[in-house]
Amino acid sequence: MKNTFILFLFVLTFSFVNAQKNYPNITLKNLDGKDVNIVERSKEKMIVVSFWATWCGPCIQELEAIADSYEDVQDEMGFELISVSIDNSRSVSRVKPMVNGKDWDYEVLLDTNQEMKKALNFSAPPYLLIIKDGKILYTHSGYTPGSEDEVFEKFKELSK
């Protein structure tokens, strides 16, 4: 009991010290088997990363909702989304057919061993981040219908 309490105290003090986090420097493969590093990409322009899985209903709702407006927000504010699938070996073979079958235009990365998920230390998808120059500027966990509008607004705000 005492151990956990001490641990908790130390942990609480840190929460106020380090505000802006670095995005983990991990390279993953996209659906064409090519290596992609999000930190490098975010240095070229601000990007949005969303974690999902083929078995996660709310994740698919979120990606569908963003897909509906994707063309418009790309033109309007240079919005770019990279979706990272945390499907493990059981369901990873469904990723490409599903992405094509749903006609999504996003770049898709495969985090099959959940290395990036563990480095970001979140518990379950959907989990969305806005990243620029390797720094995490905004995060949102979970999806409720309409929260994609909040993401678009935040992106616009951070672009200024």
Added chain:
Amino acid sequence: MKNIFLIAVFLFVFTSQAQENNQNKGTLNVGIESNIQYLLFDELDNPVTNDNFRSNNYVNINYDIQKFSFGVQAEGYAPKALLNYSPSYDKQIAFATAFAKYKTSKIEATVGHFYEQFGSGLTLRSWEDRQLGINNALLGARVKYNITSDIELTALAARQRYGFKLSESNIYGFNSELNLSNMFNYEKTGLNIGLSFVGKDEPYVSTTPGFIGKDFPNYVYTTSTRVGFNQGGIYANAEYVYKSKDVRIESGLVHEGAKFDGNAALLTLGYSKKGMGISGTFRRMENMSFYSERTASGNLYNEQIMNYIPGLTKQHDYSLTNIYVYVAQPLADFSNLSVDADTGKVTGKVKDGELGGQIDFYYKFKKKSTLGGKYGTKLAVNFSHWTDLYTTLKQEGQTNIYDTNYTTDLLNYRTLYYRDLNIEVRKKWSKKVSSIFSYVNLFYNQNKLEGAEYGTVDANIFVAESTYKLGHGRAVRAEIQHLWTVNDKKNWAAGTLEFNASTKLAFFGTDMYNYGTTGNHYYNFGASYTKSKTRVALSYGKQRDGLLCVGGVCRVVQAATGLNLNFVTSF
């Protein structure tokens, strides 16, 4: 000693964090999760008088600085672990895993606890799943070395975590992944090969009086050979796994006599292009269960499991479609064998293995087409079929069940375990309204999969859900479900209503009603609040007894009524 070390680590981290001008300061990531339960009634609806209050808590801390990273996870299960979790966790509050890692582009070395998977996981997988209560992390050392960017080698030596102890066996593993497309300069074709070897060294200490020590395999190993190919929209992956001979285990008891090896073959293929995708997965497997202590074979809590054998069927989001769930069948079962009184010879059938597959088809009807409508319509179809393998006893005049051996046919089967057809249509009607319709037709051999007291189940399920956006992050989601069957518990009806008052606050209510026989209601009402990386949810409900499955791995849960509080945050 451990405390002082950790306090020193934190002080180091704290001082380096406080230096604002230090460009190379590290990153600290903390994740906290707490699941608290207050039980009110048990599975028979009697009031619970003791051990009402239970909780599972996790604190995970990761610190990355330049090429190093460190991590520690503390877990607390107090005063008792949540219902249906292994009682070996009760009252334990301690540091559960810890690691130190050094990583460059060429080499990665880890000391401490780590998670790993070779290939599809049939030879080796260690992972954490808090909902299922699985954490079979390996404690030892692991080195990953990239000879070139196309050849990656991994070697490890470890012991497996078992609760807050370690399994009594040594595990050695070696894995190689070769990317041939770059080596042969294939521009548009992907070709890769994988080879793995996992060995387990477990001494056997007999507790049976009069046990005559025959040649006992202390060393059991698995090997995997894999090939992957992709070009344009086509891909194919094949994996063959072999498991060496081990003794027969039944209900935690070791039987002398014939020893059995195991094998598995896995094939996935698919084709996709914009607007359409099709994929198929096929598996043939026999005697593939692999535990770090052999007597743990088939245990209720998935403890000491060494590999990953998921049920390869569609994962559903709805309550009624999660009543009859197919669980993979890796164990060989000899309980049907007996010695015939007249002939004195062994008769009966050995139940072993699993054979089958599933196919997924995704299609988008284009916008403005007849079936597409204004926004397009998305269709997903899934079909699966799972059986056992046809076994034949090797009649060598055996008079002892434990000496009996058997053969299996390559592609022939005796019993159908499970078959389903799933059709899902997603339609967006307007900017504010969208719906999903699902139809499921299934056959579930409850008799062979759960127990001889059951029959088989043929069921049809229909689900319709709609979401209505009210603007400014407010929305309503309504769902109705119905299951038709004349078997088992007969018909069910279910419904869910969810109201999102904003993007942060949500209220929900759901109920499953078995009006066909028992008249039981399994309900859940609650609210959740999410802000950035923090989520708090409070609910009250009656949980149905049955299977809880995550990622194809399942655990039996008993019915209970109570209050649940979940808290998750990270910073």
